[in-house]
Amino acid sequence: MNEKIEKIVIQCIKLEHTELTYMQVENVLKEIIGYNLGDNIEYYIDESGLDGRSVEFNLIDISNKEYIYEIIINKKKINDRLNDIITILDVNEYNHQKIKFIFELLYEVILACFEYNKSQNLLQIDSELIEKLNETYIEKYYAIEKTKEIMIKISTNIENDTNKILAYLEQLDVIYEMLLDYEGSKEVLKNKKDMTNMYEKFKKNNENIDEFLYRIGNIVGVKTSNIDNSRNGSESKAILQDLQLEELIDYIKQYAQISICDYNKDLKEIQNEAQKVYNKVEDEISSLLNCDNSCDKTPLFVENILSSKREDLINLEKIDPEQSVYDYLVENYPEVTNILSSKMDVLQFLDKIDNLPTDIEDYLKNEFLSEYKNFIEEIRNVGTLKQEELEKELNLFEEKYTYGIYYKYLNMTKKEKAEIATFADKEIKENLILFLNIKKELANISTTENIPYLYLFNYLSKREKNILSDNINIISILRSSLKDTSCINKYFNSYDVSKAFSLISNNEIEELYSMQKNIMGIFTKTSQFIQKLYNEDIIKCGMSILDILNFRDKDEIDNLFSMPKYINIVEILLGIGLYELYINRDIELNNFKRIYVNGCDESIETIIQIIKYNDLKYKLLEYNLKQKSALKNIKVKIPDILGINTVVRKIDDYNTKLLYINKDRKEIQERKLMAYKQREEMILNKINFVRQKNKI
Amino acid sequence: MEKIDCNKIQRILDIKNDFENETINSTIILPEYIECINTIYDTELKNQDEEINKIKLNIDKLYDNMQEIIDKLKNKEQ
Numbered sequence: 001m002n003e004k005i006e007k008i009v010i011q012c013i014k015l016e017h018t019e020l021t022y023m024q025v026e027n028v029l030k031e032i033i034g035y036n037l038g039d040n041i042e043y044y045i046d047e048s049g050l051d052g053r054s055v056e057f058n059l060i061d062i063s064n065k066e067y068i069y070e071i072i073i074n075k076k077k078i079n080d081r082l083n084d085i086i087t088i089l090d091v092n093e094y095n096h097q098k099i100k101f102i103f104e105l106l107y108e109v110i111l112a113c114f115e116y117n118k119s120q121n122l123l124q125i126d127s128e129l130i131e132k133l134n135e136t137y138i139e140k141y142y143a144i145e146k147t148k149e150i151m152i153k154i155s156t157n158i159e160n161d162t163n164k165i166l167a168y169l170e171q172l173d174v175i176y177e178m179l180l181d182y183e184g185s186k187e188v189l190k191n192k193k194d195m196t197n198m199y200e201k202f203k204k205n206n207e208n209i210d211e212f213l214y215r216i217g218n219i220v221g222v223k224t225s226n227i228d229n230s231r232n233g234s235e236s237k238a239i240l241q242d243l244q245l246e247e248l249i250d251y252i253k254q255y256a257q258i259s260i261c262d263y264n265k266d267l268k269e270i271q272n273e274a275q276k277v278y279n280k281v282e283d284e285i286s287s288l289l290n291c292d293n294s295c296d297k298t299p300l301f302v303e304n305i306l307s308s309k310r311e312d313l314i315n316l317e318k319i320d321p322e323q324s325v326y327d328y329l330v331e332n333y334p335e336v337t338n339i340l341s342s343k344m345d346v347l348q349f350l351d352k353i354d355n356l357p358t359d360i361e362d363y364l365k366n367e368f369l370s371e372y373k374n375f376i377e378e379i380r381n382v383g384t385l386k387q388e389e390l391e392k393e394l395n396l397f398e399e400k401y402t403y404g405i406y407y408k409y410l411n412m413t414k415k416e417k418a419e420i421a422t423f424a425d426k427e428i429k430e431n432l433i434l435f436l437n438i439k440k441e442l443a444n445i446s447t448t449e450n451i452p453y454l455y456l457f458n459y460l461s462k463r464e465k466n467i468l469s470d471n472i473n474i475i476s477i478l479r480s481s482l483k484d485t486s487c488i489n490k491y492f493n494s495y496d497v498s499k500a501f502s503l504i505s506n507n508e509i510e511e512l513y514s515m516q517k518n519i520m521g522i523f524t525k526t527s528q529f530i531q532k533l534y535n536e537d538i539i540k541c542g543m544s545i546l547d548i549l550n551f552r553d554k555d556e557i558d559n560l561f562s563m564p565k566y567i568n569i570v571e572i573l574l575g576i577g578l579y580e581l582y583i584n585r586d587i588e589l590n591n592f593k594r595i596y597v598n599g600c601d602e603s604i605e606t607i608i609q610i611i612k613y614n615d616l617k618y619k620l621l622e623y624n625l626k627q628k629s630a631l632k633n634i635k636v637k638i639p640d641i642l643g644i645n646t647v648v649r650k651i652d653d654y655n656t657k658l659l660y661i662n663k664d665r666k667e668i669q670e671r672k673l674m675a676y677k678q679r680e681e682m683i684l685n686k687i688n689f690v691r692q693k694n695k696i
Numbered sequence: 697m698e699k700i701d702c703n704k705i706q707r708i709l710d711i712k713n714d715f716e717n718e719t720i721n722s723t724i725i726l727p728e729y730i731e732c733i734n735t736i737y738d739t740e741l742k743n744q745d746e747e748i749n750k751i752k753l754n755i756d757k758l759y760d761n762m763q764e765i766i767d768k769l770k771n772k773e774q
Contacts, residue, residue, distance in 0.1 A: 655730045656722045662737035663716060669744040676751040683758045690765055694772075 708732045 690696070712733045714720040722730065 655727060655734060658734050659715070659722055659725075659730050659737075662734055662741070665741055666716075666737060666744070669741060669748070673744055673748055673751070676748055676755070680751050680755050680758065683755060683762065687758060687762055687765060690762075690769075694765075694769060696765060696768055 708736070712736060 708729055711720070711725055711729055715722065715725065715733070725733070
């Protein structure tokens with residue numbers, strides 16, 4: 001507030017549009033604030049102001065501020081002031097731009113004054129201003145918008161003073177009429193909250209109820225007369241006065257609904273659409289619940305359906321986004337949510353455990369862990385889960401989460417990754433836990449199918465991992481996979497498997513090493529796979545190798561590099577190197593070496609040679625941008641979690657870098673083009689010369 | 697279908713021009729404009745590539761042509 005008092009800055013006055021001189025503007029401002037300010041006003045003309053664009057005014061004398069506000073509030077009426085200003089401007093007829101400019105100044109000052117002194121007189125000034133606006137009928141839309149701003153300020157600051165509320169309602173009357181005239185009832189209804197808020201305040205004082213009813217009735221009456229010709233304003237008033245206060249609010253609400261349907265065709269259509277979707281969801285759920293063996297459908301499945309439908313509904317803007325699917329289920333399908341609620345309770349409680357003393361924590365952990373286990377048991381006891389149903393479920397899960405999680409995760413900093421564990425998107429975590437446990441069921445059917453999903457495991461907090469480890473043994477899955485040669489052939493060439501490897505701990509890796517000496521075999525197969533895919537998706541493959549390299553020793557890496565066609569792998573690493581380097585905004589080769597400290601010198605030198613002879617970095621950058629653009633889309637599709645905004649900011653940095661690169665490329669291309677053209681011309685000249693000379 | 701804003705396109709082209717002439721730098725260009733300019737660059741580079749390829753082909757033909765002339769001259773001499 002002090003800042004506001006010290007500096008009422010009125011800016012962006014478009015002098016070129018108002019055709020006012022600086023002197024006129026200064027005079028107008030002085031006129032608004034008071035006659036005797038003298039040197040207390042200072043105005044600045046910034047650089048753009050030199051060519052007549054904008055000017056800033058600043059009240060510089062702090063000691064006079066109270067005086068200034070008193071002048072504005074009490075001494076002069078706005079109407080008088082307007083006339084004075086118009087005289088100063090020497091305007092014989094109303095000029096839209098000039099009047100708009102004056103209002104701009106007036107509103108700025110009034111708003112600043114209001115914050116300084118919440119005087120009731122402001123209501124009066126505001127009211128006069130509104131009347132003036134109505135009278136001049138100039139820039140009405142603008143005036144209404146500004147008036148609304150003032151009204152909002154006033155309504156949020158108004159105290160529980162009956163007279164003030166009544167004064168406010170009186171103005172509402174005027175404004176609503178203006179709005180009705182200008183925008184129709186749709187916009188008016190957006191302000192219906194004003195009335196109900198006022199009513200709540202009014203009820204507390206319990207005074208002048210009749211007056212209140214009269215005002216409200218008047219407002220509603222104006223609107224109802226627009227809806228239904230048979231019911232005019234006075235009838236409405238009579239009706240309202242007969243109503244009980246509680247009924248009045250219902251009436252207003254009911255009116256709002258009718259009005260939306262009747263007065264806005266689009267809204268009506270949306271409502272119908274929404275209703276259809278609602279009905280469809282209802283039918284689907286009912287059919288799920290009433291099918292012969294409801295156990296075939298798990299809660300997650302139902303929840304997923306609801307989630308996807310909910311998105312449709314939200315898109316149609318007819319469902320409250322605050323209402324969670326869970327709430328919806330609880331409200332409508334208690335039988336489905338029995339299981340969910342126990343899960344939610346346990347998880348919520350576990351979240352709080354961090355703050356408890358260790359011994360109590362342990363006790364509770366055990367207590368609730370057992371409850372959690374029961375929940376898992378319940379899921380498992382669903383029993384007749386058919387494989388295809390489960391897979392359908394998994395597909396749903398994948399569609400909804402995997403894509404988003406995967407890309408988000410790739411682009412997060414270490415800090416952000418760490419924060420996920422504590423911050424977390426609960427919905428994702430809960431589903432993940434549920435999902436991984438269901439995967440356990442799948443493990444009995446097809447062990448290797450599990451592996452591609454293991455990277456999701458990294459999304460869980462340590463506590464959650466511990467909980468899960470009782471139910472799902474990742475190592476055992478990996479171990480069984482490694483034992484099975486055909487499985488390795490089939491799956492261990494895949495990126496997902498490598499990713500899964502990168503997410504298990506070093507100890508787990510050691511365990512796998514000791515168990516199985518087939519790691520190099522996996523490398524070989526992975527590298528072949530990478531070479532095959534190299535042209536299709538360089539980053540993806542490169543990341544895969546990088547993941548592996550992260551936990552391999554030097555000998556193994558040397559072996560890897562010594563494989564036939566290793567140059568391709570190096571090239572891929574180069575790609576990843578650039579990828580990482582761009583992220584870190586660090587393109588020095590020394591750092592590049594540092595990142596690949598495990599790589600042998602020869603390989604690094606090869607990398608450096610390659611970078612000089614191809615445009616890999618451009619390809620990479622382009623890929624990088626594509627990947628990040630996908631993130632922008634994700635941002636709107638699933639709830640934002642930490643990191644996305646940072647990444648999106650980075651996109652801008654990358655785009656800027658690309659801009660310079662593109663500029664360089666274009667210049668090089670142009671030179672190339674010129675050189676080719678010259679060559680073409682030279683050859684042509686030569687041919688013509690020979691032809692002429694020899695008469696061919 | 698989204699309406700094409702000619703003024704906006706012209707503005708982007710002007711900015712691109714200023715950027716190329718180094719009368720402005722990237723710090724004062726709006727991110728969305730930078731994206732647009734990059735897209736324009738993509739198209740330009742692609743077009744340039746096509747043009748270069750065409751000239752290359754033409755040069756090849758001219759070489760063939762020249763070879764023919766040389767052959768004719770040789771025959772004539774004989």
